Amino acid sequence: MNFTVLTLFPEFIDFFFTRGVIGKAVEKRLIAGKTVNIRDFAHDRHKTVDDRPYGGGCGMVMKPDILAAAIRSVKKTAPDSKVILMTPQGSPFDQKKAWDFSREEKDLVFVCGRYEGIDERIRNGFVDEEISIGDYVMTGGELAAMVIIDSVARLIPGVLGGCESAEMDSFTGDRLEHAHYTRPFEFEGKDVPEVLISGDHEKIRQWRTSSSVKRTFIKRPDLFSKKKLDLKEKEILSKWCQQIEQLIGK
Numbered sequence: 510m511n512f513t514v515l516t517l518f519p520e521f522i523d524f525f526f527t528r529g530v531i532g533k534a535v536e537k538r539l540i541a542g543k544t545v546n547i548r549d550f551a552h553d554r555h556k557t558v559d560d561r562p563y564g565g566g567c568g569m570v571m572k573p574d575i576l577a578a579a580i581r582s583v584k585k586t587a588p589d590s591k592v593i594l595m596t597p598q599g600s601p602f603d604q605k606k607a608w609d610f611s612r613e614e615k616d617l618v619f620v621c622g623r624y625e626g627i628d629e630r631i632r633n634g635f636v637d638e639e640i641s642i643g644d645y646v647m648t649g650g651e652l653a654a655m656v657i658i659d660s661v662a663r664l665i666p667g668v669l670g671g672c673e674s675a676e677m678d679s680f681t682g683d684r685l686e687h688a689h690y691t692r693p694f695e696f697e698g699k700d701v702p703e704v705l706i707s708g709d710h711e712k713i714r715q716w717r718t719s720s721s722v723k724r725t726f727i728k729r730p731d732l733f734s735k736k737k738l739d740l741k742e743k744e745i746l747s748k749w750c751q752q753i754e755q756l757i758g759k
């Protein structure tokens with residue numbers, strides 16, 4: 510899968526493509542990461558990429574002709590690529606979207622705006638999708654593009670180590686992931702749940718399902734409206750409820 514980022518700060522993204530899991534994936538050629546400096550498409554002596562907004566007001570707007578030239582240059586080599594504009598006005602990014610991109614797209618192009626925004630005429634005709642990573646405003650789209658690339662790339666087969674499974678991630682299946690423990694068995698007076706050292710794989714699997722549904726109930730109950738509780742999960746929660754009632758002597 511190829512990720513191309515159109516930005517005024519390519520060095521910011523280039524570093525990201527050389528480090529950690531993403532860097533390894535690039536080395537192994539499981540993904541390719543490229544940056545395009547939008548400023549290279551400016552045609553005046555000062556390499557101007559922005560201008561004052563029509564109608565007045567403060568802040569600068571990125572010029573449509575420069576952005577259009579940058580996008581066209583990328584499209585020339587990858588005509589079927591999907592062009593994504595990073596903007597707080599876009600549709601919210603989530604794990605489902607990350608899975609969809611990892612399975613369905615081959616070339617993703619991210620347009621990172623700076624200043625007050627980009628000329629509106631770029632949204633229509635040059636951009637396939639507008640995406641936001643949350644209801645807050647950052648100074649540019651670069652961090653948002655890296656968030657998306659990171660979460661999509663790790664779903665590509667081979668990017669995570671053999672043992673790490675993206676299928677078990679939090680939010681995959683609209684549930685939070687179960688709790689994790691490692692050595693020592695006892696830490697500051699707290700033991701690891703006995704079942705995890707029992708060697709009984711079925712019991713461990715059941716414990717993990719139970720941990721996952723209880724955590725989702727406590728931390729993100731809204732996820733139950735995305736995916737309804739199944740019979741097994743209802744059983745887990747009602748048993749838990751009975752245990753709590755017993756504990757408080759009801």
Ligand code: ADE
Pocket residue numbers: 595596597640641642643644645646647648649650653
């Ligand atoms: N650019 C600035 N803020 C953003 C956000 N929340 N999501 C995506 N791109 C952005």
